[in-house]
Amino acid sequence: MEKSLNWREYIITRAIKASGYSAIVFVLLIFFFLMREGLPALGEVEPASLFNLRWYPIESYFGILPLITGSLIVTIGATLIAVPFGIGTAVYISEIAPRWMREILKPLVELLGGLPSVVLGFLGILVVSPNLRILLDLPTGLTAFTGSLLLGGIAVPTVVSVAEDALDAVPRSYREGAWALGATPWQTIWRVTLPAAKSGVLTAVMLGVGRAIGETMTVMMVTGNAPVLALKLGSLFSPVRTMTATIAAEMGEVANGSVHYHTLFLIGIILFLISLTVNVIASSVVFRAKKRAERILS
Amino acid sequence: MKRVLAFFLVTSFLVISCASSSTGAASNSPAQYIENKGSDTIVNLALAWAERYQVVHPDVRISVTGGGSGTGLAALINNTVDIANASRKIKDEEVAEAQAKGVEPLEHIIARDAIAVIVNPENPISELTLQQISDIYSGKIANWSEVGGEDRPIVKLSRETNSGTHVYFLETVLRLGSKENKTLFSTDTLLLPSSEGIIAEVRQNPNAIGYDGLGYVPDDLKMVAIAKEAGGAYVLPAIETVNDKTYPIARDLYMYTNGEPSGVVKEYLDWILSEEAQTIVADLGFVPVK
Numbered sequence: 001m002e003k004s005l006n007w008r009e010y011i012i013t014r015a016i017k018a019s020g021y022s023a024i025v026f027v028l029l030i031f032f033f034l035m036r037e038g039l040p041a042l043g044e045v046e047p048a049s050l051f052n053l054r055w056y057p058i059e060s061y062f063g064i065l066p067l068i069t070g071s072l073i074v075t076i077g078a079t080l081i082a083v084p085f086g087i088g089t090a091v092y093i094s095e096i097a098p099r100w101m102r103e104i105l106k107p108l109v110e111l112l113g114g115l116p117s118v119v120l121g122f123l124g125i126l127v128v129s130p131n132l133r134i135l136l137d138l139p140t141g142l143t144a145f146t147g148s149l150l151l152g153g154i155a156v157p158t159v160v161s162v163a164e165d166a167l168d169a170v171p172r173s174y175r176e177g178a179w180a181l182g183a184t185p186w187q188t189i190w191r192v193t194l195p196a197a198k199s200g201v202l203t204a205v206m207l208g209v210g211r212a213i214g215e216t217m218t219v220m221m222v223t224g225n226a227p228v229l230a231l232k233l234g235s236l237f238s239p240v241r242t243m244t245a246t247i248a249a250e251m252g253e254v255a256n257g258s259v260h261y262h263t264l265f266l267i268g269i270i271l272f273l274i275s276l277t278v279n280v281i282a283s284s285v286v287f288r289a290k291k292r293a294e295r296i297l298s
Numbered sequence: 299m300k301r302v303l304a305f306f307l308v309t310s311f312l313v314i315s316c317a318s319s320s321t322g323a324a325s326n327s328p329a330q331y332i333e334n335k336g337s338d339t340i341v342n343l344a345l346a347w348a349e350r351y352q353v354v355h356p357d358v359r360i361s362v363t364g365g366g367s368g369t370g371l372a373a374l375i376n377n378t379v380d381i382a383n384a385s386r387k388i389k390d391e392e393v394a395e396a397q398a399k400g401v402e403p404l405e406h407i408i409a410r411d412a413i414a415v416i417v418n419p420e421n422p423i424s425e426l427t428l429q430q431i432s433d434i435y436s437g438k439i440a441n442w443s444e445v446g447g448e449d450r451p452i453v454k455l456s457r458e459t460n461s462g463t464h465v466y467f468l469e470t471v472l473r474l475g476s477k478e479n480k481t482l483f484s485t486d487t488l489l490l491p492s493s494e495g496i497i498a499e500v501r502q503n504p505n506a507i508g509y510d511g512l513g514y515v516p517d518d519l520k521m522v523a524i525a526k527e528a529g530g531a532y533v534l535p536a537i538e539t540v541n542d543k544t545y546p547i548a549r550d551l552y553m554y555t556n557g558e559p560s561g562v563v564k565e566y567l568d569w570i571l572s573e574e575a576q577t578i579v580a581d582l583g584f585v586p587v588k
Contacts, residue, residue: 054485058459066485125495130502139451139505142488221495224488225458239488249491253368253460255395 038265055227057260066227070240073230077148078212083205086159094167095189113157121221124150142224144240150218155208166200199286206282210275220245243267330562332360336370336383337462339511340551346578358562367462374554377401380563382554385462402557408570410585412512412535412548415522418504423447425532427525432472437484454487455496455508467509470547513583540585
């Protein structure tokens with residue numbers, strides 16, 4: 001009897017351990033796969049050509065700079081929209097809204113998060129882009145800004161639900177202490193609750209950024225996909241081509257093992273490195289914030 | 299409940315029967331499959347053909363998918379489809395690749411297609427020469443006033459580079475059919491992933507110019523009459539002008555098979571060239587081969 005219990009215990013703990021390690025294994029496998037398929041591009045395409053300003057793979061122009069700047073400008077735009085809206089919503093839900101309002105808002109925000117990105121893309125093509133063109137008097141409504149608006153909409157639910165959890169975890173005594181000192185509700189939120197939830201809120205922002213930079217379908221539908229170098233502020237209101245849309249649009253057609261194929265994987269590696277950097281920065285900031293909090297408390 | 303049960307019985311029977319046919323000895327078993335894949339330009343036509351053919355021949359099942367000419371030809375090279383649809387001729391590299399894998403692509407011309415250049419109905423422009431269209435897409439002409447229109451910026455729309463239509467437009471219009479001409483699309487040309495994207499943008503944007511297969515242009519958009527050379531006659535795309543070869547941007551559409559087709563695939567291809575099937579071609583806005 002006891003022996004069989006030990007056996008079961010052994011198997012179960014091993015199984016759990018294995019599933020824990022599997023995450024590491026999968027990330028490593030994906031990483032090696034990306035490297036194997038993407039690194040040959042560095043040898044096949046001359047570096048000068050890689051930093052060319054034209055992306056036109058069917059004639060062997062492999063300039064990836066326009067794609068990188070395209071992704072960055074759309075993501076930065078989306079972050080600028082999603083962060084204030086997301087944190088604002090989270091603060092409202094967790095600190096200000098009455099209970100009945102909170103019970104309506106929370107599920108609604110989660111529903112928004114579950115909206116398929118293709119649907120948002122349709123909305124973008126048929127409603128957002130024509131109206132933006134007329135409103136801002138642009139040549140076309142298919143611009144980086146349209147992409148930013150929709151990606152912002154996609155990232156908001158992520159930011160809201162993580163930030164709201166972080167704010168919720170701040171002990172009630174912090175707020176009571178602030179009120180007892182005569183702080184207004186706004187002062188309490190801005191000086192006490194938000195700083196106390198800083199690491200969670202930062203995680204929320206970084207997850208939102210990650211959600212925006214990896215999004216494919218919506219940007220492919222609404223940003224116009226023109227591979228133009230986007231360095232000026234005005235580029236926000238002209239068409240751009242992102243890295244994700246390029247991979248999605250071209251991977252289906254490309255001959256296995258060709259230069260174009262390897263270059264698309266190289267773009268995948270760059271995308272991977274960018275989100276890795278975002279994550280490392282986020283966790284180091286969170287880690288430092290935690291250390292400081294410990295020092296203050298001790 | 300009974301109906302659900304009956305449905306399961308029927309489907310499982312179908313699964314069993316097709317499993318037994320795929321193991322292969324009996325060639326005249328009830329369901330025969332034809333895999334048909336490739337050009338998005340042809341996909342609607344291929345679907346219409348498949349539907350009609352399956353009504354007359356209930357024992358044949360034809361599955362039609364799009365994805366682009368290159369996708370279809372790649373599948374033929376890997377021997378995963380019976381018929382590949384292509385809106386361009388197969389490239390020499392693709393033939394070489396196919397032969398290396400023991401596949402002999404055989405070409406069948408199944409219909410003709412014209413590419414219409416479309417603008418918003420509010421745009422007063424109704425005639426352009428091939429050279430003007432080339433200059434617009436290569437970025438030399440950036441404002442409609444330079445070709446006699448209003449003072450508006452030109453927004454150029456194109457299909458993605460993996461589309462057969464894109465390559466055809468590049469070769470015939472941008473490069474005016476000359477092999478030495480290395481003109482490229484200007485980088486600010488919008489590359490849209492679907493015909494619908496182009497149509498939706500042209501419909502609501504008076505600055506836009508786009509191109510698409512004649513069969514896909516809805517009535518509420520304006521097609522531009524095109525002259526091959528300056529001073530030549532401007533011709534609107536239509537079935538007659540494509541057939542008498544006066545409209546300059548028209549091409550043949552192909553189906554490719556692995557070697558001389560046999561069995562159901564041969565019967566299907568023969569039927570496609572019949573009068574009945576070619577009427578469907580005209581119905582969908584393409585141009586019949588005979």
